[in-house]
Amino acid sequence: MTADDHLAWLRCEGRIVIVGASLAGLRAAETLRAEGFTGSLTMIGDEPYEPYDRPPLSKAVLLGKASARHTALPRRRDVDAKWRLGVAATGLDLSAQRVRLADEDEVEYDRLLIATGVRARPWPKEAEAQLDGVFVLRTRDDAVGLEQRLRASPRRVLVIGAGFTGSEIASACREQGIAVTVAERGGAPLVGALGGVIGAVAAVLHRENGVDLRTGVTVTALEGDPAGRVRSAHLSDGAVIETDVVVVALGATRNTEWLTGSGLGAGPRGIACDAGCRAFDFRGIVTDDVYVAGDVARSPHPLFGYQFLSLEHWGNAVSQAEVAAHNMISASADRRPHMWVPAFWSSQFGVNIKSVGVPPMGEEIMITQGSLAERRFVGVYGYQGRVIAAVSFDNTRWLDFYQRQIETAAPFPVESPTVDRRPEGRRPIPSDFPDPSLPSHGPTVTLSGYSPADRRLVFSPARR
Amino acid sequence: MTHHSLLRQITDYANRANPYPLYKELHNTPVLHEEDGGPYLVSSYWDILSLLHDPRISSDAANLAAAGADEMGGVAETGLPPSFIRQDPPEHDRLRRIANRPFGPPHSPRKIDSMRGELAGIVSGLIDGFGQARQIDVVDQFAYPFPVTVICRLLGVPREDEPRFHTWVEPIVAGLDPDTGKDDAERRRGAQEARMQLGMYLAQLVEQRSKEPTGDMLSELVTSHGPDGPMTTMEVLSTAVLLLIAGHETTVNLITNGMLTLLRHPEYLERLRNDPGLVVGIVEELLRYEPPVQLVPQRTCIADIEVRGTTIPKGSKIWLVLAAGNRDPERFTDPDRFDPDRKDIQHLGFGSGIHSCFGAPLARLEAQIALSELARRLDNPRLVKDPPPYRQNAVLRGPRHLLVDFDALRP
Numbered sequence: 104m105t106a107d108d109h110l111a112w113l114r115c116e117g118r119i120v121i122v123g124a125s126l127a128g129l130r131a132a133e134t135l136r137a138e139g140f141t142g143s144l145t146m147i148g149d150e151p152y153e154p155y156d157r158p159p160l161s162k163a164v165l166l167g168k169a170s171a172r173h174t175a176l177p178r179r180r181d182v183d184a185k186w187r188l189g190v191a192a193t194g195l196d197l198s199a200q201r202v203r204l205a206d207e208d209e210v211e212y213d214r215l216l217i218a219t220g221v222r223a224r225p226w227p228k229e230a231e232a233q234l235d236g237v238f239v240l241r242t243r244d245d246a247v248g249l250e251q252r253l254r255a256s257p258r259r260v261l262v263i264g265a266g267f268t269g270s271e272i273a274s275a276c277r278e279q280g281i282a283v284t285v286a287e288r289g290g291a292p293l294v295g296a297l298g299g300v301i302g303a304v305a306a307v308l309h310r311e312n313g314v315d316l317r318t319g320v321t322v323t324a325l326e327g328d329p330a331g332r333v334r335s336a337h338l339s340d341g342a343v344i345e346t347d348v349v350v351v352a353l354g355a356t357r358n359t360e361w362l363t364g365s366g367l368g369a370g371p372r373g374i375a376c377d378a379g380c381r382a383f384d385f386r387g388i389v390t391d392d393v394y395v396a397g398d399v400a401r402s403p404h405p406l407f408g409y410q411f412l413s414l415e416h417w418g419n420a421v422s423q424a425e426v427a428a429h430n431m432i433s434a435s436a437d438r439r440p441h442m443w444v445p446a447f448w449s450s451q452f453g454v455n456i457k458s459v460g461v462p463p464m465g466e467e468i469m470i471t472q473g474s475l476a477e478r479r480f481v482g483v484y485g486y487q488g489r490v491i492a493a494v495s496f497d498n499t500r501w502l503d504f505y506q507r508q509i510e511t512a513a514p515f516p517v518e519s520p521t522v523d524r525r526p527e528g529r530r531p532i533p534s535d536f537p538d539p540s541l542p543s544h545g546p547t548v549t550l551s552g553y554s555p556a557d558r559r560l561v562f563s564p565a566r567r
Numbered sequence: 568m569t570h571h572s573l574l575r576q577i578t579d580y581a582n583r584a585n586p587y588p589l590y591k592e593l594h595n596t597p598v599l600h601e602e603d604g605g606p607y608l609v610s611s612y613w614d615i616l617s618l619l620h621d622p623r624i625s626s627d628a629a630n631l632a633a634a635g636a637d638e639m640g641g642v643a644e645t646g647l648p649p650s651f652i653r654q655d656p657p658e659h660d661r662l663r664r665i666a667n668r669p670f671g672p673p674h675s676p677r678k679i680d681s682m683r684g685e686l687a688g689i690v691s692g693l694i695d696g697f698g699q700a701r702q703i704d705v706v707d708q709f710a711y712p713f714p715v716t717v718i719c720r721l722l723g724v725p726r727e728d729e730p731r732f733h734t735w736v737e738p739i740v741a742g743l744d745p746d747t748g749k750d751d752a753e754r755r756r757g758a759q760e761a762r763m764q765l766g767m768y769l770a771q772l773v774e775q776r777s778k779e780p781t782g783d784m785l786s787e788l789v790t791s792h793g794p795d796g797p798m799t800t801m802e803v804l805s806t807a808v809l810l811l812i813a814g815h816e817t818t819v820n821l822i823t824n825g826m827l828t829l830l831r832h833p834e835y836l837e838r839l840r841n842d843p844g845l846v847v848g849i850v851e852e853l854l855r856y857e858p859p860v861q862l863v864p865q866r867t868c869i870a871d872i873e874v875r876g877t878t879i880p881k882g883s884k885i886w887l888v889l890a891a892g893n894r895d896p897e898r899f900t901d902p903d904r905f906d907p908d909r910k911d912i913q914h915l916g917f918g919s920g921i922h923s924c925f926g927a928p929l930a931r932l933e934a935q936i937a938l939s940e941l942a943r944r945l946d947n948p949r950l951v952k953d954p955p956p957y958r959q960n961a962v963l964r965g966p967r968h969l970l971v972d973f974d975a976l977r978p
């Protein structure tokens with residue numbers, strides 16, 4: 104068969120398997136069908152549910168405004184797939200082109216897409232993590248459990264970790280009048296994602312909304328009552344918090360363990376792939392039949408010095424899934440690169456936060472519009488004389504402009520006047536990110552170096 | 568100059584019925600600057616969109632005045648401060664947030680939808696009012712009175728005062744027309760004068776409502792107690808002037824352009840009659856194909872900016888020709904075809920960015936109800952004159968009259 108014949112056959116009668124039946128998996132399946140793939144499609148997902156949306160789980164669902172059972176992702180089209188839900192993939196045989204399942208079954212593929220995402224990092228002390236009332240928040244089941252506890256008028260909720268998820272949970276509690284303590288190792292909420300300057304604004308938001316925010320502390324132990332229900336938490340500064348609901352929001356771990364020994368370049372930081380979403384094997388050689396998309400992927404980005412980026416962004420999952428699906432059934436010349444500029448949004452304490460680019464790369468920040476004190480502003484991050492990222496609080500409509508500044512490597516500091524520039528925005532100031540090698544709640548976008556076979560847990564981005 | 572500049576041809580009334588060939592010519596020079604001191608015309612979809620999100624572009628009336636246009640809305644002569652459409656952040660944002668509290672989400676998420684029944688009632692009343700006539704003027708008998716009634720009720724302005732405030736609205740709207748003719752200064756003075764009169768008229772109402780709030784937007788604006796605090800009385804007045812005018816001088820054109828376009832494409836009129844759900848796509852395509860606001864002439868740049876290799880110097884006036892962007896072949900396939908089945912209609916009809924149309928949800932609902940009801944109730948409607956006579960205005964462009972014959976009124 105010539106390459107053309109092979110492609111025609113693949114599009115018509117090939118077998119495509121997608122592991123991970125969530126946002127990226129579903130959008131990829133839809134794209135495959137939309138682009139004319141008529142072969143067999145198998146969706147393997149370890150959760151027993153059809154694909155659902157996660158962002159509402161820490162927002163509308165906790166507020167009781169939406170039910171966790173009704174967050175199914177809207178379908179763009181029929182995907183005509185064989186669904187294997189509630190079954191995990193447990194292994195991959197690259198040479199035999201086979202995926203092993205937890206129920207001992209095996210599924211063969213001609214093209215494989217891996218979209219197994221991430222899971223919440225659990226509380227590290229297992230016995231304490233087992234206490235009744237201790238939660239993480241990643242899945243629909245997590246959200247149902249947590250929401251029920253919030254309904255049951257807890258005395259106080261303790262959130263460990265003030266990243267985006269932790270902050271959103273705290274916000275949902277306060278909106279319902281529930282007492283909440285937030286414990287954060289860093290100097291402020293969101294510091295890992297947005298740096299200390301913005302973190303300070305987030306801290307004011309927490310406190311103004313009645314959150315008992317404790318920064319610069321860690322939780323050293325959770326204590327239960329004789330019935331196994333969590334009762335209190337001990338902090339590193341000696342404080343004891345009486346609480347009956349604890350939410351562990353310490354970031355995420357990539358779901359790659361099932362690939363151990365498979366020969367793929369998969370590790371704790373994700374699965375390395377090229378700009379066309381093809382997975383690398385551990386030797387750094389790109390495969391041609393295994394693709395990766397979504398939170399589990401690390402892919403190199405031309406705008407950021409071709410370092411691998413790991414993103415936990417909804418929009419990235421969608422865009423990368425579409426590119427991966429397209430490339431899986433296209434000839435080399437027709438393949439497209441995944442060049443999504445990172446973008447993330449969050450809503451907490453009534454404020455819409457959005458970022459574009461890679462804020463943690465920013466050495467300095469400049470408030471080009473609005474003011475930090477009013478909590479309505481645009482902050483622009485600079486890296487080696489160019490614009491590398493931007494963040495807005497209640498000012499989303501300007502971000503398209505800054506995205507283009509990032510794409511065109513516009514000079515930093517931003518000299519030209521902008522509407523609503525205040526005196527505080529005339530000069531850049533250090534963006535004040537914590538040492539990236541310290542574990543924290545996770546910045547949601549991480550630079551993970553140049554090596555496709557990177558297996559280190561901790562990587563320090565190339566900052567001075 | 569041997570040829571008339573494109574800009575002058577666009578503002579020339581002779582081209583009002585069909586300016587689209589001129590816009591097509593604009594696309595040959597995506598950034599067009601024809602006269603010293605004149606505006607830079609931008610006509611490509613992507614360029615307009617990015618300029619609408621560019622913080623180096625200002626809507627501030629003072630910047631525009633400095634750029635050479637003797638702007639209406641200037642503080643000095645009328646005593647009425649510019650409304651938020653002519654302001655930059657942070658003032659723009661604050662006023663728009665306060666105005667939005669009684670109007671839309673997050674504070675009043677169901678406001679517009681809750682008006683659906685009331686709007687349908689007004690539309691039925693107007694159509695029933697055609698009586699035994701078998702010819703109507705869509706503008707005078709329907710497309711104008713409908714949104715006027717709606718905005719009056721929304722604001723709490725007595726409908727029966729319409730003849731009074733209409734005499735002020737006319738010159739104000741004429742003042743928005745960037746006709747570059749000689750009577751410019753006079754026109755602007757007329758507009759300022761009228762704006763002050765309208766403001767004084769509204770001041771009486773506002774005075775009443777501050778004592779006895781009646782649940783309408785004027786009452787809500789004077790008694791506003793949100794996190795941004797209240798508007799000053801002057802701010803309430805200029806906001807009310809803005810809403811009153813924006814609320815009825817644009818929707819009239821959308822409805823009229825809509826009926827005209829449907830009569831020119833009877834297959835869609837027929838489909839709409841059989842499937843009222845199609846109206847959503849039809850209204851969006853109309854906002855692309857025949858946008859009631861053809862161009863936004865009130866921007867200046869506060870820094871040198873580069874658009875497609877042309878540097879627009881700091882302080883220049885910029886015209887964003889929305890109607891040309893809506894027919895940009897780089898953005899839309901077959902841009903000159905009216906095609907409500909387009910998959911991706913995203914148009915510039917309501918602008919974009921922080922000044923994007925405040926009233927868009929209301930305007931959409933009004934047009935949807937109006938067009939589906941006309942389609943349903945007029946039996947065999949026919950255009951009497953094509954093209955119809957147009958209003959003078961090049962910015963707020965639409966027919967002055969639209970005569971339609973029909974055989975019967977369906978119940």
Ligand SMILES: Cc1cc2nc3c(=O)[nH]c(=O)nc-3n(C[C@H](O)[C@H](O)[C@H](O)COP(=O)(O)OP(=O)(O)OC[C@H]3O[C@@H](n4cnc5c(N)ncnc54)[C@H](O)[C@@H]3O)c2cc1C
Pocket residue numbers: 122123124125126127128147148149150156157158159160161190191192193218219220221222240241242268358361396397398399414415416417418420446447448449450
């Ligand atoms: C509470 C919460 C709030 C969020 N809010 C925002 C937000 O505001 N903005 C934003 O941009 N992003 C937000 N996100 C992130 C966003 O939801 C993710 O980026 C997105 O879900 C990624 O999709 P994915 O398909 O790549 O991965 P996932 O959604 O993680 O899906 C992976 C799926 O694969 C399954 N799986 C894993 N291993 C296996 C295996 N071995 N076999 C079979 N199946 C397996 C998993 O169970 C899961 O169902 C939020 C996430 C959470 C949890």
Ligand code: HEM
Pocket residue numbers: 626651652653663809810813814815817818821858859860863865915916917918919921922923924925926927929930
């Ligand atoms: C079909 C009908 C309408 C069209 C096509 C339309 C179009 C537009 C456009 C293009 C703008 C942007 C102007 C700019 O960028 O400077 C705008 C702004 C505005 N519109 Fe509309 N409009 C319509 C109906 C309405 C209605 C019904 C209302 C009021 C209820 C309204 C209120 C406003 C206001 C207040 C602004 C200023 C917004 C700001 O500056 O933030 N409009 N409109």
